[in-house]
Amino acid sequence: MFRLELKAVVQRYGARTVVNGVDLSLAAGRIACLLGPSGCGKTTLLRCIAGFEPIAGGEICIDGKRVSAPDHRVAAEARQIGMVFQDYALFPHLDVSRNIAFGIRALPAEARAARVAELLQLVGLQGYGAAYPHELSGGQQQRVALARALAPRPQLVLLDEPFSSLDVDLRERIAAEVRDILKREGATALLVTHDQHEAFAMADEVGVMAEGTLRQWDTPYNIYHRPRDRFVADFVGQGAFLPGRVVDARSVDIELGRLRAAEPIVCSRDGALCEIDSQVDLLLRPDDVVHDDASDLRAEVVQKAFRGADILYTLRLASGREVLSLVPSHHNHALGELIGIRLDADHVIAFRSD
Numbered sequence: 001m002f003r004l005e006l007k008a009v010v011q012r013y014g015a016r017t018v019v020n021g022v023d024l025s026l027a028a029g030r031i032a033c034l035l036g037p038s039g040c041g042k043t044t045l046l047r048c049i050a051g052f053e054p055i056a057g058g059e060i061c062i063d064g065k066r067v068s069a070p071d072h073r074v075a076a077e078a079r080q081i082g083m084v085f086q087d088y089a090l091f092p093h094l095d096v097s098r099n100i101a102f103g104i105r106a107l108p109a110e111a112r113a114a115r116v117a118e119l120l121q122l123v124g125l126q127g128y129g130a131a132y133p134h135e136l137s138g139g140q141q142q143r144v145a146l147a148r149a150l151a152p153r154p155q156l157v158l159l160d161e162p163f164s165s166l167d168v169d170l171r172e173r174i175a176a177e178v179r180d181i182l183k184r185e186g187a188t189a190l191l192v193t194h195d196q197h198e199a200f201a202m203a204d205e206v207g208v209m210a211e212g213t214l215r216q217w218d219t220p221y222n223i224y225h226r227p228r229d230r231f232v233a234d235f236v237g238q239g240a241f242l243p244g245r246v247v248d249a250r251s252v253d254i255e256l257g258r259l260r261a262a263e264p265i266v267c268s269r270d271g272a273l274c275e276i277d278s279q280v281d282l283l284l285r286p287d288d289v290v291h292d293d294a295s296d297l298r299a300e301v302v303q304k305a306f307r308g309a310d311i312l313y314t315l316r317l318a319s320g321r322e323v324l325s326l327v328p329s330h331h332n333h334a335l336g337e338l339i340g341i342r343l344d345a346d347h348v349i350a351f352r353s354d
């Protein structure tokens with residue numbers, strides 16, 4: 001049995017369908033992320049699961065028990081769900097211990113104090129019990145919010161963009177810390193974010209949403225290396241498409257020459273092998289195009305973004321098409337310069353040409 005199961009969930013605001021037939025299942029102890037562009041319905045779906053929104057179709061089950069259907073809704077407070085929001089929503093007039101204890105007020109004092117001490121340790125804030133939220137950093141406040149959500153041992157923890165008010169540099173680190181805390185607590189969690197680094201740092205499973213539908217529900221590895229459609233491929237990671245012709249099970253001819261893959265080339269979406277001689281669009285990630293001064297193959301630098309250790313170059317090929325290349329930053333080339341490149345692709349992602 002799954003801890004959380006959604007079957008064909010539909011949600012509407014007036015005549016507008018915001019969530020359109022979402023199916024997903026999450027086993028106990030797993031962490032999943034819903035990833036997608038702004039407005040695609042992630043937060044709405046999370047609110048449906050929390051019980052804050054009714055649904056117009058399908059059903060939501062927690063531990064096999066139906067909690068939402070069009071004619072039925074278990075109240076949010078009866079769902080045993082812990083919520084963590086982007087603004088932490090800590091009580092400013094309560095100290096850290098009392099914030100954490102908020103959801104377990106009904107426990108006897110001794111058990112309550114023991115659970116608070118356990119959680120302070122779990123989130124690495126021993127000694128901060130008497131501090132007030134305004135005395136803590138953003139990352140510390142978010143850990144208090146997490147401890148508060150975990151205190152009643154909820155069946156499910158829902159996190160809505162929990163790191164978006166933190167500095168970009170901090171986010172990935174805190175995301176990894178939060179993952180560690182959730183795992184140690186054995187929690188089952190679903191997080192909403194539009195930041196793929198956060199999703200990849202946190203999740204066992206990632207769901208990519210677009211316009212109310214779930215395009216792919218898969219491991220982070222498969223979402224990146226085996227995107228099921230062009231939307232997922234484009235949204236997750238960077239890359240460029242180049243047209244090509246399948247030569248044999250492992251090779252495709254593209255403008256940059258013959259690309260040989262380690263494994264047979266599978267056309268995304270249905271997972272079938274690409275037919276010999278068929279036309280495909282190939283996704284090249286920036287690490288598939290390697291800068292090589294010795295290569296005869298040349299491309300023009302049309303854009304460059306300095307990333308510290310690397311530079312991300314946008315390169316124009318002879319046909320006018322563009323590809324991306326991630327190059328160690330000591331190879332500093334000027335716009336307009338022709339530089340040598342070669343292909344070094346392990347995973348070949350092909351889409352049948354329409």
Ligand SMILES: Nc1ncnc2c1ncn2[C@@H]1O[C@H](COP(=O)(O)OP(=O)(O)OP(=O)(O)O)[C@@H](O)[C@H]1O
Nearest residue numbers: 013018036037038039040041042043044045193194
């Ligand atoms: N209470 C509401 N009434 C009417 N429309 C709403 C309401 N809440 C959200 N919407 C609309 O539903 C769509 C989905 O919104 P939602 O907040 O779920 O998207 P999201 O993917 O979480 O976006 P973001 O990443 O920007 O938070 C949006 O077009 C939004 O304008």
